[in-house]
Amino acid sequence: MEKKNFVNYGIVLAGMFILSAVLLAVMSAFIWKTGAGAGAVSGCVIAVYIISNFIGGFVAGKKAGQHKFLWGIAVSIMYFAIIVLAGIWIMGNKPGVNQEVVTGALICIVSGMFGGMLAP
Numbered sequence: 001m002e003k004k005n006f007v008n009y010g011i012v013l014a015g016m017f018i019l020s021a022v023l024l025a026v027m028s029a030f031i032w033k034t035g036a037g038a039g040a041v042s043g044c045v046i047a048v049y050i051i052s053n054f055i056g057g058f059v060a061g062k063k064a065g066q067h068k069f070l071w072g073i074a075v076s077i078m079y080f081a082i083i084v085l086a087g088i089w090i091m092g093n094k095p096g097v098n099q100e101v102v103t104g105a106l107i108c109i110v111s112g113m114f115g116g117m118l119a120p
Contacts, residue, residue, distance in 0.1 A: 009074075009075060015055075016056035019051070020048050023052065024044070046107060050107060051111075053107075053108045054115040056076065056079065056115065057112030057114065058119045060074070060075045060112075061115060061118075062120060070116070072112040072116020073112055073116065074112075076111065077112075079112070080104065080105050083104075084101070
């Protein structure tokens with residue numbers, strides 16, 4: 001694969017993070033205004049994972065042309081890996097593999113895969 005294509009997927013990944021930041025800002029304002037609890041926060045984070053990875057997988061699949069679902073999975077794995085590495089760097093602790101980490105990874109991967117599968 002050409003270097004240009006990897007740059008394009010980097011742009012897709014950056015777009016996913018920008019979309020995530022915007023969605024998190026909107027949802028945090030909504031949660032703040034409504035005074036919703038921890039369950040709403042968790043639900044919003046999961047919704048952001050699903051929306052960002054679906055759209056990222058869709059765009060990556062559209063750019064790929066072939067094996068679209070694999071490219072959706074690939075950008076989703078990179079997205080989640082960056083989130084985990086940023087968490088390690090910011091929090092300064094090693095993550096354990098627990099139910100929340102596995103669930104988050106699966107949500108990202110499946111969302112990106114469906115986005116890639118539905119890409120034209």
